[in-house]
Amino acid sequence: MPPIYTLHDLQQSYNGRRVLAIDRLDIGRGEVLALVGPSGSGKSTLLRLLNFLEQPSGGALTFDGEPVTPRLALAQRRRVTTVFQRPALLHRSVAANIGYGQTLRGIKPDNDELAAWLDRLGLSHLARQSAPKLSAGEAQRVALARALILRPDVLLLDEPSANLDPYNIGLIERLVAEAHSETGMTVVWVTHDIFQARRVAGRVAFLLEGRLVEVADAAKFFTAPATPQAAAFLRGELVYS
Amino acid sequence: METILDALQEALGLLTGFDPALMEVVGMTLRVTGGALLLATLIGLPLGAALGLRDRVPAGGCVMPIIYTGMGLPPVVVGLFVYLMLSNQGPLGRLGWLFKPPAMIVAQVIIALPLIVGLTLTSLRSIDPTVKLQVRSLGATRAQTAWTLIREARLGVLAAIIAAFGGIISEVGAVMLVGGNIEGQTRVLTTAIVLETRRGNFALALALGILLMGLAFGANYLFHRLSDE
Numbered sequence: 001m002p003p004i005y006t007l008h009d010l011q012q013s014y015n016g017r018r019v020l021a022i023d024r025l026d027i028g029r030g031e032v033l034a035l036v037g038p039s040g041s042g043k044s045t046l047l048r049l050l051n052f053l054e055q056p057s058g059g060a061l062t063f064d065g066e067p068v069t070p071r072l073a074l075a076q077r078r079r080v081t082t083v084f085q086r087p088a089l090l091h092r093s094v095a096a097n098i099g100y101g102q103t104l105r106g107i108k109p110d111n112d113e114l115a116a117w118l119d120r121l122g123l124s125h126l127a128r129q130s131a132p133k134l135s136a137g138e139a140q141r142v143a144l145a146r147a148l149i150l151r152p153d154v155l156l157l158d159e160p161s162a163n164l165d166p167y168n169i170g171l172i173e174r175l176v177a178e179a180h181s182e183t184g185m186t187v188v189w190v191t192h193d194i195f196q197a198r199r200v201a202g203r204v205a206f207l208l209e210g211r212l213v214e215v216a217d218a219a220k221f222f223t224a225p226a227t228p229q230a231a232a233f234l235r236g237e238l239v240y241s
Numbered sequence: 242m243e244t245i246l247d248a249l250q251e252a253l254g255l256l257t258g259f260d261p262a263l264m265e266v267v268g269m270t271l272r273v274t275g276g277a278l279l280l281a282t283l284i285g286l287p288l289g290a291a292l293g294l295r296d297r298v299p300a301g302g303c304v305m306p307i308i309y310t311g312m313g314l315p316p317v318v319v320g321l322f323v324y325l326m327l328s329n330q331g332p333l334g335r336l337g338w339l340f341k342p343p344a345m346i347v348a349q350v351i352i353a354l355p356l357i358v359g360l361t362l363t364s365l366r367s368i369d370p371t372v373k374l375q376v377r378s379l380g381a382t383r384a385q386t387a388w389t390l391i392r393e394a395r396l397g398v399l400a401a402i403i404a405a406f407g408g409i410i411s412e413v414g415a416v417m418l419v420g421g422n423i424e425g426q427t428r429v430l431t432t433a434i435v436l437e438t439r440r441g442n443f444a445l446a447l448a449l450g451i452l453l454m455g456l457a458f459g460a461n462y463l464f465h466r467l468s469d470e
Contacts, residue, residue, distance in 0.1 A: 074380070077378070077380055088376075091392075091393055104382075105380060143375075176375045
């Protein structure tokens with residue numbers, strides 16, 4: 001099956017400073033890819049490019065066999081969605097936040113579907129509550145539901161459980177795993193937590209200073225990394241390219 | 242102290258008696274300030290939103306200081322400027338607006354506009370950048386993104402309107418210069434307070450002052466209730 005994303009010589013620079021330069025990366029349809037690397041390695045930048053939120057400075061990005069162009073960007077963007085580290089909920093009710101993406105598409109949120117999601121998240125009693133009043137864990141669960149209810153082809157996760165307690169981390173991992181197995185969506189998961197990457201991913205891409213140093217199956221990456229930088233990263237050492 | 246108490250008593254009498262002269266001044270104040278606030282909001286909100294929604298304000302190094310300076314414009318200077326523009330020798334003298342309510346509205350729009358533009362712009366720019374990314378990531382078009390962010394900044398937008406209202410209902414310099422404080426035509430609460438104080442009619446001046454504060458409180462209470470909702 002052809003990959004859903006193909007990145008070829010993809011580059012991103014801000015104010016003349018190059019922050020990302022990926023020679024080649026294919027992301028398979030339906031896979032769970034963990035993006036790992038130290039802070040500032042370009043993981044979040046790559047996610048923004050994969051969600052078509054930014055124009056790359058150079059190189060080629062194809063999505064589902066089509067080159068990403070500004071003309072197609074909205075249609076392509078609506079097949080992909082990101083859950084960020086900060087939930088960025090709107091000043092509306094919990095239910096309105098979960099249905100927000102559907103509203104943007106002109107779809108009236110289905111009350112039964114909303115109720116099912118709220119139940120799944122353990123938030124049924126908070127449906128009418130103002131979203132900014134939720135706890136961090138509750139807010140991130142709402143952010144995840146807001147993305148998953150859209151049934152995107154690709155779910156991008158930018159450290160969604162970075163500041164959460166073990167219960168919420170487990171819940172988020174379980175919800176993503178269930179959605180992945182139900183819909184076959186592609187998941188690209190940025191995480192600092194190598195144990196989480198090991199739990200959730202089938203494949204791991206290791207970024208360092210904007211460059212892709214190693215891409216490997218998760219089992220191989222965690223047991224026998226091919227590069228000294230990846231090995232040092234897994235040992236918790238400070239890594240340079 | 243006695244004078245103040247006497248004045249207060251007399252002021253209450255005037256207020257409860259719905260004195261016609263008093264009501265006329267109140268009506269003119271509401272028409273001028275209301276009209277100016279409406280116009281300034283209709284112009285200022287879209288302008289502030291257009292600037293605040295951009296990643297960078299065009300020519301921001303110049304535009305932002307101009308807006309911020311405008312937020313502190315001395316009303317009397319605005320009055321002088323509008324006077325010169327609308328006087329017989331001025332470029333807009335043909336309109337014949339001087340010493341009429343339209344001139345007062347123009348002056349108050351000039352005072353209110355930078356406040357509305359500046360505070361709307363600031364409230365939009367203070368929204369967490371992740372919210373904008375998140376909204377776009379969920380599939381919003383450019384227009385949907387703009388509308389969502391304006392809704393998110395609604396408290397700041399409301400504060401901009403409240404600040405503008407407070408600025409213009411309480412100013413005296415501009416309306417005095419361009420309106421002339423003509424009885425039955427351009428007299429508003431602030432200019433009437435100045436006049437009655439000079440005449441020694443402290444009771445009436447105080448009654449006008451109480452009304453002015455009451456109007457300001459009423460409007461702010463309404464805005465506050467709106468922001469709560």
